[in-house]
Amino acid sequence: MVYKGILENDRAVAVKKPRIVDEKNDRALTQKGAAEGAADEDQREEFVNEIIILSQINHRNVVKLLGCCFEVPVPMLVYEFISNGTLFDYLHGENSASSIPLDTRLKIAAESAEALAYLHSSTSRPIIHGDVKSLNILLDDNYEAKVSDFGASKLVPMDEDQFVMLVQWTRGYLDPECLHTHKLTDKSDVYSFGVVLLELITRKKAIYMDGSNEKKSLASSFVSMVNQNKLRDIVDDQIREDGAMEVLQEVAAIAVQCLRTTGEERPPMKDVAEDLRRLIRFQQHPWGQKNPEEAESLLGSEPRSYSIASDTMMYQSQEDNMMLNIKGGR
Structure with a gap:
């Protein structure tokens, strides 16, 4: 899932999360068993892979990765915000x-x-x-x-x-x-x-x-x-x-x-x-x-x-x- 975010300097960014988050405790929902846990791990690996790939790319026609956060239950990737959609x-x-x-x-x-x-x-x-x-x-x-x-x-x-x-x-x-x-x-x-x-x-x-x-x-x-x-x-x-x-x-x-x-x-x-x-x-x-x-x-x-x-x-x-x-x- 991708959300629009605003940084303190008013810069718009796109924030990518791997799955729906429980709004009450801000933790990934885990009530549906081991299969979802495996899916969570797959998505985390996908995020890590994306960071590895994007760290080697510098091209004006590739979206830029600005940062990431893995020290939370739900990892996040932060990209430049591209205004006109897909x-x-x-x-x-x-x-x-x-x-x-x-x-x-x-x-x-x-x-x-x-x-x-x-x-x-x-x-x-x-x-x-x-x-x-x-x-x-x-x-x-x-x-x-x-x-x-x-x-x-x-x-x-x-x-x-x-x-x-x-x-x-x-x-x-x-x-x-x-x-x-x-x-x-x-x-x-x-x-x-x-x-x-x-x-x-x-x-x-x-x-x-x-x-x-x-x-x-x-x-x-x-x-x-x-x-x-x-x-x-x-x-x-x-x-x-x-x-x-x-x-x-x-x-x-x-x-x-x-x-x-x-x-x-x-x-x-x-x-x-x-x-x-x-x-x-x-x-x-x-x-x-x-x-x-x-x-x-x-x-x-x-x-x-x-x-x-x-x-x-x-x-x-x-x-x-x-x-x-x-x-x-x-």
Whole structure:
């Protein structure tokens, strides 16, 4: 649970507690037996893990940990307060009818990608976030992205014979390769980011209700529509202008690359971040859109392919069925 707090110097902070606290004695509720005690210990370990991870990170697009307190029955973590809430609420919340310009969406995508690229390649040991989703991307007053919630994050083992086990997941974002290997890699983050990218350009949830009130996987639906040359039909109509479709086709290509069946087929986050920044430059220079030579320079000379093989679609369908019926996912 996360609360807003005010320090003595009037600075706003976010205070994260692991569970509900008994208001009378300010102790964690323990009346429900040993299972809850084990859960308490797991949450405490998750907090310790988050501190270890965040102590190694210094990036403007990662939420900052300001302090912690473990000398109380209920441990607390104190973070900088990010005023505009989560990307999930921005896209799908009560104000979801409000218009969000394409350049804002691209900016959020690029900043989030840069934060993940930093985790994967610019820290002393690579870090796997492990739970990339729109709920874990915060937005400040200027809609600058801040990646948050590192409780599931892991340092990549130095021993190549060791690996990171999958211990938790969120429906709609899980790398389908993990269903078979039960291993998390940096490419698992890439897959999950691909889903976030789809949320940004479609404004649909990772698991959404279609017109027939059936639950659908955004990843599978999007790839299917793209393979049928129906990209225009699934992107958000607020940004579906003729002048934006060239950029949206490029974003779609990046997203589909992130959603490839196996991790080795997916691009590293560093490349994804660079591609998104390149698209922002193109979007900011209309002359590039009118001049084929300039457009080629900004978008790249090689046309992107975003077709997906049938075995990939079958793999994703398998993931959809498991994720929609399994009760272990969050």
